[in-house]
Amino acid sequence: MTRWTSATVGTARRFLFALAIVTFSAAACAPLTPAPAAQLEVNDVKNAEISSEIRDGVLYIDIESQQGIGAAQMTLASPNDLRDVILRLHLSGLEDLTFAYQGARVQASMGTSDRVVREQATPTGDPDAAPIDDSSPYWMNVQITSDDAAVEPTIPLESGHFTVSVPRDFLTSGSPSFDLSWVDFYR
Numbered sequence: 001m002t003r004w005t006s007a008t009v010g011t012a013r014r015f016l017f018a019l020a021i022v023t024f025s026a027a028a029c030a031p032l033t034p035a036p037a038a039q040l041e042v043n044d045v046k047n048a049e050i051s052s053e054i055r056d057g058v059l060y061i062d063i064e065s066q067q068g069i070g071a072a073q074m075t076l077a078s079p080n081d082l083r084d085v086i087l088r089l090h091l092s093g094l095e096d097l098t099f100a101y102q103g104a105r106v107q108a109s110m111g112t113s114d115r116v117v118r119e120q121a122t123p124t125g126d127p128d129a130a131p132i133d134d135s136s137p138y139w140m141n142v143q144i145t146s147d148d149a150a151v152e153p154t155i156p157l158e159s160g161h162f163t164v165s166v167p168r169d170f171l172t173s174g175s176p177s178f179d180l181s182w183v184d185f186y187r
Contacts (some may be wrong), residue, residue, distance in 0.1 A: 039082070043073040050074075057083035062161075064090045068184030075177045084171065087164040088145070091184040092156040099140060101170050101178040105129070106138045108164070112155045112185075117142045121167075137169040156185075 039059060040052045047070035052061045059082050061074070068091055076082065089097070094110040103124035110117050120129040121138035132138055146153040146160040153160050170178065 039077045041075040041077065043075070045072045046070045048072060054082075057081070059085045060088060061085065062088045062090065063180075063182070065182065065184070068092060069182070071179070071181040073177065073179050077176070079171075079174065079176045082171070085166040087162075087166065087180070089162040089164065089182060091162060091182065092158070093184040094142065094162050094182070095186050096181075096183040097140070097142075097162075097164065098181045099166060099170070099178060100180075102173055102175045104138065104167075104169065104173075106132075106140055106167055108140050108142050110142055110144075110155070110162070115144070115155065137172075138167045140167055141165040 039054060040061065042050050047067045048063050048065040050061065050063050050072060052059060054060070059076070063070075063072075076085075093112055094108070095112075097108045099106045099108075105122040106119065107121075107129070108117060108119045119132050119136075119139060119142075121132045121136060122129040123138065134141070141164070143163045144153040144155075144157060144160060145163045148159055151159065166178070
């Protein structure tokens with residue numbers, strides 16, 4: 001039988017008070033989890049796992065493709081609510097990335113030796129693709145992001161991903177859907 005005295009009650013109260021402070025402090029210091037990206041519907045995925053998250057009005061789409069070649073059709077529930085859409089392609093190379101929407105088609109690639117990004121666009125209604133630069137509304141900013149900031153990323157990429165901003169024209173077009181295809185290295 002437990003015997004409660006004023007000393008044990010006081011000790012128990014101090015313990016519970018300390019436990020409550022530690023619990024609330026830990027909850028306050030816990031990292032914020034990104035909001036789930038219910039905005040994105042992914043259809044017809046080939047050879048990839050796709051996940052997404054929204055932070056500060058930016059939709060981040062992570063694409064993990066073990067085979068290195070794949071495609072997907074995606075639809076945004078509320079494209080006008082987004083400031084930007086960023087693709088994070090977890091691939092070892094980027095020989096070809098095609099982003100297509102509303103009749104427009106943008107292709108990007110990054111050279112394996114020089115790491116120069118080359119892009120071309122076929123705007124809606126235009127039958128021919130033409131090279132573009134960063135002044136074009138179809139330009140996709142392509143960068144390599146290393147998992148280790150102290151290590152300069154090399155291709156084949158072993159630790160990191162390709163970060164790609166979708167074309168500004170897509171963001172202002174009001175189109176909710178786009179098709180994406182990728183090839184890490186031509187075989």
